[in-house]
Amino acid sequence: MTAASTTPLRLGTRGSALAMVQARYVQQRLQALGHDVELVQITTKGDVSTAPLAQIGGTGVFVTALREALLDGRVDLAAHSLKDLPTTPADDLVVAAVPEREDPRDALCARDGLKLSDLPAGARVGTGSPRREAQLHALGLGIEIVGLRGNVDTRLGKVADGTLDAVVLARAGLSRLGRLDSVTEVLDPMQVLPAPGQGALAIECRRADTSLVEALGALDDAATRAAVTAERTLLAVLEAGCTAPVGAYAEAAEGEDGLELYIRAVVASRDGSLSIRKSATGPLGGAEQIGRDLALELLADGAGAVVDAGGPASKEE
Ligand SMILES: NCc1[nH]cc(CCC(=O)O)c1CC(=O)O
Secondary structure: OOOOOOOOEEEEEOOOHHHHHHHHHHHHHHHHOOOOEEEEEOOOHHHHOOOOHHHHOOOOHHHHHHHHHHHHOOOOEEEEEHHHOOOOOOOOEEEEEOOOOOOOOEEEEEHHHOOHHHOOOOOEEEOOOHHHHHHHHHOOOOOEEEOOOOOHHHHHHHHHOOOOOEEEEEHHHHHHOOOHHHOOEEOOOOOOOOOOOOOOEEEEEEOOOHHHHHHHHHHOOHHHHHHHHHHHHHHHHHHHHOOOOEEEEEEEEEEOOEEEEEEEEEEEOOOOOOEEEEEEEEEHHHHHHHHHHHHHHHHHOOHHHOOOOOOHHHOOO
């Protein structure tokens, strides 16, 4: 794929406001490199149905339709939120780029400027994510978690109209949508760790399109790639060994021997009664091993016995 190529690259995206902003960002980055890129909207089951994600096939529903469009040749590349991408890779597809990530932390959007510690006992906090539910319960604030789905506007609307006292959302999504004004507290990873891959994008294409794979590689950010590789390897190992929700956050930081990864992870029961947290550091080049080793340590510490009452299908964000 060279700057001189005449047929535009077809970039598949979901039609939600967040997906469109993300796709336009990828389009702009590629256009800056001289590629002609057009957006192709693909509707997924997750966009049409309002049923709980676990009932309609998990977070994978957002991804499956895009992957089918890639494999059918309807689009040449697809932009996903990395945290929605299953840890099992798709045959014949490759994540050719993971651009520099946004701040991956979760954010509280509460009424009246309230912070987590200001929420009264019994406050109604909306989230559809078992990971957020587990970690919020583990803080022991006595808040009530209310299941919630829908796009970012719908969720924020439940606070604005008084149905809920607060919602918890990814700060990255709010930032991309220009809604950071709704954030009343960015949650400290010491209290709430984000989902593996949160705040990062994945640009996927057909493995056989070797020149496109190479061209997209220009958008890859090595530090982000290493961080999300550690987080997602940890998730993959834990998915095999436990059913409870998982949070993980890896950061690249300057260490004594150059750049190092610092990863923190949590496995917690949905009701917050049990939670195990651990951290590790290692060389940036050893991301997979760092993630795998930390997952095995969590399992050795009993992560497998931390049971998610909702079962494995309810890990969705
Ligand atoms: N599953 C929904 C989803 N997928 C990606 C994001 C936010 C953007 C990101 O994490 O990159 C969100 C919304 C949310 O969790 O608040």
